Amino acid sequence: MSPALLELQGVTKRFGGLAALGGLDLQVDDGEIVSVIGPNGAGKSTMFNVITGLYAPDGGNVVFRGLSLVGRPPNQIVKLGIARTFQTVHLFPNMTVLENAMVGQHSRTKGRVLATIVRTPGVREEERVIRQRATEALDFFGARLSGYRQDQPAFVLSYANRRRLEIARALATQPQLLLLDEPTAGMNPTETLELRDHIKRIRDQLGVTVLVIEHDMRVVKGVSDRVIACDYGRKISEGTYDEVASDERVIEAYLGRRHEEIG
Amino acid sequence: MNRAAFVRAVKGGLLGGVGVIYFALVGMIERLDTLSIVGSVELSWLLILGPPFIAAYVLARPRVEAGEMRSASASRALWSGGIVGLVSWGLVAIGVGLVQWIGIDTVRSVFRSVSPTLIQILTLHHPVWPGILYLAPIVVLGALAGGALPLLPRRVRRPIITASGVVLLLGLLQQLVPPALDQLHIQRNWLYSNVTLGLSWIGAIVAFAVTFAITWFLQDRSLRDLVAGGPGARDRPGAEARVRTVLLVGWLALGAVLLAMPYLVGPVVARDLGFVGIYLLLGLGLNIVVGYAGLLDLGYVAFFSVGAYTTAVLTGGQLNTYKGLAAPILGAHLNFFLAIPIVVLVAALIGVAIGAPVLRLRGDYLAIVTLGFGEIARVIFGSTWAKNLFGGSAGMTHITDAAIGGYSFRTELHFYYLALGFCALAAFVSWRLQGSRIGRAWNAMREDEQVAEAMGISTIRYKLLAFAMGGAVGSLGGALFAVSIGSLTIASFTIFVSITALAIIILGGMGSIPGVVVGALILIGLPGVLTPLQDYQLLIYGAVLIVIMILRPQGLVPNVRRSRELHEEEVQQDAWMRPVEEGEVPVARGIEA
Numbered sequence: 001m002s003p004a005l006l007e008l009q010g011v012t013k014r015f016g017g018l019a020a021l022g023g024l025d026l027q028v029d030d031g032e033i034v035s036v037i038g039p040n041g042a043g044k045s046t047m048f049n050v051i052t053g054l055y056a057p058d059g060g061n062v063v064f065r066g067l068s069l070v071g072r073p074p075n076q077i078v079k080l081g082i083a084r085t086f087q088t089v090h091l092f093p094n095m096t097v098l099e100n101a102m103v104g105q106h107s108r109t110k111g112r113v114l115a116t117i118v119r120t121p122g123v124r125e126e127e128r129v130i131r132q133r134a135t136e137a138l139d140f141f142g143a144r145l146s147g148y149r150q151d152q153p154a155f156v157l158s159y160a161n162r163r164r165l166e167i168a169r170a171l172a173t174q175p176q177l178l179l180l181d182e183p184t185a186g187m188n189p190t191e192t193l194e195l196r197d198h199i200k201r202i203r204d205q206l207g208v209t210v211l212v213i214e215h216d217m218r219v220v221k222g223v224s225d226r227v228i229a230c231d232y233g234r235k236i237s238e239g240t241y242d243e244v245a246s247d248e249r250v251i252e253a254y255l256g257r258r259h260e261e262i263g
Numbered sequence: 264m265n266r267a268a269f270v271r272a273v274k275g276g277l278l279g280g281v282g283v284i285y286f287a288l289v290g291m292i293e294r295l296d297t298l299s300i301v302g303s304v305e306l307s308w309l310l311i312l313g314p315p316f317i318a319a320y321v322l323a324r325p326r327v328e329a330g331e332m333r334s335a336s337a338s339r340a341l342w343s344g345g346i347v348g349l350v351s352w353g354l355v356a357i358g359v360g361l362v363q364w365i366g367i368d369t370v371r372s373v374f375r376s377v378s379p380t381l382i383q384i385l386t387l388h389h390p391v392w393p394g395i396l397y398l399a400p401i402v403v404l405g406a407l408a409g410g411a412l413p414l415l416p417r418r419v420r421r422p423i424i425t426a427s428g429v430v431l432l433l434g435l436l437q438q439l440v441p442p443a444l445d446q447l448h449i450q451r452n453w454l455y456s457n458v459t460l461g462l463s464w465i466g467a468i469v470a471f472a473v474t475f476a477i478t479w480f481l482q483d484r485s486l487r488d489l490v491a492g493g494p495g496a497r498d499r500p501g502a503e504a505r506v507r508t509v510l511l512v513g514w515l516a517l518g519a520v521l522l523a524m525p526y527l528v529g530p531v532v533a534r535d536l537g538f539v540g541i542y543l544l545l546g547l548g549l550n551i552v553v554g555y556a557g558l559l560d561l562g563y564v565a566f567f568s569v570g571a572y573t574t575a576v577l578t579g580g581q582l583n584t585y586k587g588l589a590a591p592i593l594g595a596h597l598n599f600f601l602a603i604p605i606v607v608l609v610a611a612l613i614g615v616a617i618g619a620p621v622l623r624l625r626g627d628y629l630a631i632v633t634l635g636f637g638e639i640a641r642v643i644f645g646s647t648w649a650k651n652l653f654g655g656s657a658g659m660t661h662i663t664d665a666a667i668g669g670y671s672f673r674t675e676l677h678f679y680y681l682a683l684g685f686c687a688l689a690a691f692v693s694w695r696l697q698g699s700r701i702g703r704a705w706n707a708m709r710e711d712e713q714v715a716e717a718m719g720i721s722t723i724r725y726k727l728l729a730f731a732m733g734g735a736v737g738s739l740g741g742a743l744f745a746v747s748i749g750s751l752t753i754a755s756f757t758i759f760v761s762i763t764a765l766a767i768i769i770l771g772g773m774g775s776i777p778g779v780v781v782g783a784l785i786l787i788g789l790p791g792v793l794t795p796l797q798d799y800q801l802l803i804y805g806a807v808l809i810v811i812m813i814l815r816p817q818g819l820v821p822n823v824r825r826s827r828e829l830h831e832e833e834v835q836q837d838a839w840m841r842p843v844e845e846g847e848v849p850v851a852r853g854i855e856a
Binding site: 054074075078079083084086090091092093094095102103106107111113116117118119123126127130173 | 691692695696699700701703704706707710711713714715716717718719720721722723728732
């Protein structure tokens, strides 16, 4: 068996006395779509923040393609091939849609200072490539973010389009692994189903491995090769959607135990 | 008009009145009464009518209520304008009445500026009673104009504002434009009056009409379309080449005007323009740090002094000691232009050194720490500890002139060209950086530092780069300053330099290169050609900053994106009050929601 693309080994993260992650083990293989579910406060977003370097873990290790990510700044982790979206939309609202996506290309390009000032042929070519790749990333969502919308500031976009742009910006970093934090939160049912198909296409067409936190079970069921359920910062169940959905521990985490069982 | 609006109007009127009284008490009204703008209307009237006008304008402007922009109705705007005018006038009248009652000599023993002339101005050179009554309709009309301005459709309002601004500017430049026109052998008697020295009424009307017509014609059309031959013609074959030709011609024309400038305006103004150049460099540099990267630096004077002192040491400046002149240790006798690359490099390194310890700080904290760095720089350059290097409090002198093969740059005319060259270089560098991958990274960092980092931008690297580039550009200003007068003392490197540079970019518009140019011309250039204003320079800075922050926070010539930011914040502040529409999800902030 080839080593996993991403592996979390007993990762812990405490905020004061609260253990947001209590020794989390998790593994994502190349080419998979893995969903992470769990009730609010289960530590799912904390896990993303630890993987992408926004938080330093208190213990354990995060290994990506055989390299430990612990201690690396977020921008390095992007460069290694992990991109993410945020639970609440975090665009650069006053930059245009295209510029937002162009920022995604940052880690794949050089742009030296002196060469930029002189605007050497190399810099011009690079700028052309940045623009082209950003446009490609936007075109992934069909007409939603293309055409005249490219030159609009991001804050005029509809809520669903902001979500899409965030994904496009992440795709523009040319990642191997994409972390999506509740990508369908706040979307209406049509948009949700559309996005479900997009998540599949991200893997099938672009070959990007996806790790997704999601609450909408139709999406989880529709996209996941594997589902991981968390609670209190620990993995409580893992397997196919049906296995996890019928796991008693998962039901208990969401709904609690029957009164007579406790008594 | 409801009660709340009435109360607001009265408050506005009181503020307007206080403004007028303030201008009167500091002596500005009397001082500027000698300066005619149009016909026999003096600049002092701008101070008498300005505060009520602005108060009425602010009251009638569309305001953000419950997350939505709402404009005032016409009747409400005009009513509140009228009330503002009356109340303002009332306050001024009470003031004049009090002076009469107490006796002008008694008042004068405290408020030196309350002179018979001042009272005469406020009573239109009539006896106090009924003269003060004659002031009422004028003030009310001024306030009504302020209230009516926001009611006009945008298409009309903007040309009116621009045209009024141009007329005012032409009036203010009365010592500058007529001689230039004479040099060009252009008849100018119709434009400027020989008696009042200000604009003639005909000249003012023509200037207003011409500017109005041009602005009217150009608005909502892109120049690019016009040049290409009508809307939508941009994509036709050959259009791009045509646009490029016209742009090139435009730049060449601008360059020709700038090159001819000292001969048109004479050496005195040329010296002022050279001084504007020094501050323009500071503005452009600070614009990189604050405008592009969003790092509020209040100690920018550090780079100014580093540039000046490094230049002095490298180009053979001498120390003033009690035993006479002495060469500084580490001193060199380089040609100015050979020294400049070293100066820039040193300043960039200092930028990194200042930037490194403050990498984790943001906003207010960063501002305070950089403020400290500015003072540290001043103290070091003036210290006895570094006396053998920088001359301590006595400073340095005999700094070699920037010369290329005997062509001196110290005369007014030549110094202007040196400053022009440096400014052009700095503007070019700023422009190239702004539109590049680096500029985008700074932008992203300014908008959301954490997300920028999570998108692959090394915020550490780009913060340091901003400090280094900003420092390098600012040090050019210091270098110019050093060679312009040939001697330095620590007295020139106070916090006022930082404040002035910041005021320039706030006035012009953060992140906007044309904005910085306009800001430097207004704040540094205008007092130079308007001698009566010089006494009030700092007062005017303060007033300008307040007015700009309230009325036009994006600056006079804004950067598009920056003005979006400010507007967006304004709406978002109150957005929570707006009823949430069905199916809409409120967008919260904070990564861990």
